[in-house]
Amino acid sequence: MNSLIFTFVWILISIAFVTMLVTTIVKIANKSKFVGVLISTVTLFFVGLICFVSIFLTLPKSSSYSVDQLFGEQQTKDKKTETKKLEDTPEKGLKGLELGDKIRVNGLEITVVKAEFVQPEDQYYYPENGKVLKVYYKFKNVDKKQILVDNSAFDLTIDGESQNQFFGMNENTPGFQHQLKKGNTENSYLYYDVPEADNYKVEMNFKPEDKTYKADWNIKNSEVKETESNQPPATEEVPTEQIPSSEEQYNNNAVQNNNQQKKLEEQEKKRQEEADKKAQEEEKQAEADKKREEELKQKEEEKAKEEEKKAQEEADKKAEEQQRKEEEQAQEDAEKKAEEQQRQAEEKAKEEADRKAQEEADKKAQEDAEQKAKDNSSNEDKADSKSNEDE
CATH class of the missing domain: 1.10.287 (Helix Hairpins)
Structure with a gap:
């Protein structure tokens, strides 16, 4: 106050x-x-x-939690929550989940365990929106293969507006990144800089492979615990009425700026590493896609060449068959023509021979007739002569 x-x-x-x-x-x-x-x-x-x-x-001191306080699951329901499989939903999404609800995505069980308001641990860093909301997550790998999950898959929103993470805590590495082997379980948490609101929402966009899975958990303000401090009380407290000198204030400001700069540098370094890693993965994927496209294109070209070669061979075969048939037909026509010419020649020769034979026969018949006529004439002359002699 x-x-x-x-x-x-x-x-x-x-x-x-x-x-x-x-x-x-x-x-x-x-x-x-x-x-x-x-x-x-x-x-x-x-x-x-x-x-x-x-x-x-005048800000209240902060204190740390025990392991059980940090990762103790919220017992808000009387019976065990059933695990909901995100793969069973046709839209690849689950909405309206509550604190403690467990879902399964691609072999990974995800639970938003609980949420609470905490005080900043860094006295030189305070929330811009008034409150620090700490959200607890639990992950378990129930698949055979390793699964990677990090804080980039989760976002906190109020009425659809994304809220920034809060980095004013004594954390070496803000956020989390887990490479879970089969059966492994990890607990994590994130701090968010939020204003006072009736409802908060954790939105998940998880991309384990090529698919994107979405889910959201609703967090009511009445379900959020209020924590006074995050650290044990100090043995000696500086009286609030003690006012630092200008030099002390300058040093405090310098320390504050230095701490903020370090946090920003660590955040930027992590963001850059994630961006580089993502760029490398995208580059590898692009190379793999390009290689696959080239192989597919090469196979298609080889297939096209093979089909073209086969079509050419079939065309050549058809042309040869057609040429052979035409040659056989031409030869057959030539043979028929020769036979016809020979037949006509033989018929003509036969007709000529018949004509000559007929002419010879006619000539012989004429000669015989003339000879007969002569013989008859000679016989008549002889008969006349004999008649005359008799007379």
Whole structure:
């Protein structure tokens, strides 16, 4: 409560400081009297600095949980929750799940165990939206092959708006990444920077292979536990009324900036490593796809050449068969023509022989007739002569 009061006062003083600073600059530019205004500006600066430091000094201390507190499953249901297989849903998605509901995706059992509000562990880092929501996850590999799962598959939303993760905790590596072998179980958690809301939603987009599986768990505000601190109380506490000097405040700001820079660098490094890994996987996949396409194209070309060769052979075979038939037909026609010519020649020769024979027969018959006529004439002459002699 005190931190909120100091925050409100600091905002008012900051506005007044900016106003006085602008006024001082204007008076200096106009060469007017500015000593009084300058003193007021400096005074507001230090008062605002004191309020700013008091904001962090009045924040409650944080403490750590035991292993059972961190990963103890929420006992909100009287009976064991049935595991829902995401592969059985035609839309590849499950909606309206609740805390403690377990699903199975491609051989991986996933459970959103519980959620609670916690306090930042880093006194120089506070949530921009007012609260830090800690969500617990549990993973178990029930398949034979290894399964990779990381925090990039999960997102927290409020009314469809994605919420940023909170990195103001004493974590060496924010987020998680598990390579689960057969039968292995891992518990993890993520911190989110969230405002006060009635409902929160954990959305999953899990891509184990080429497919994408989606599911979401609803988290009601009434189901979220409120935790006062994350660390055990310190043996010595700095009184809230103790105000650091300007040098201490400068050092604190430097430490804060340094810590924030380190966290940002670690986050950027991890993001870059994930991006490089993803790029390498995509490059390998692209090369494999290209090689597969080239092999397929080569096989198709070979198949086309083989079919073309086969078609050419069949065409050549048909052409040879056609040519052979034409040659046989031509030879047969020539033989028939020769036989016809020979027959006609033989018939002509026979007709000529018959004609000659007929002519010879006619000639002989004529000669015989003439000879007979001569003989008859000679006999008549002889008969006449004899008659005359008789007379």
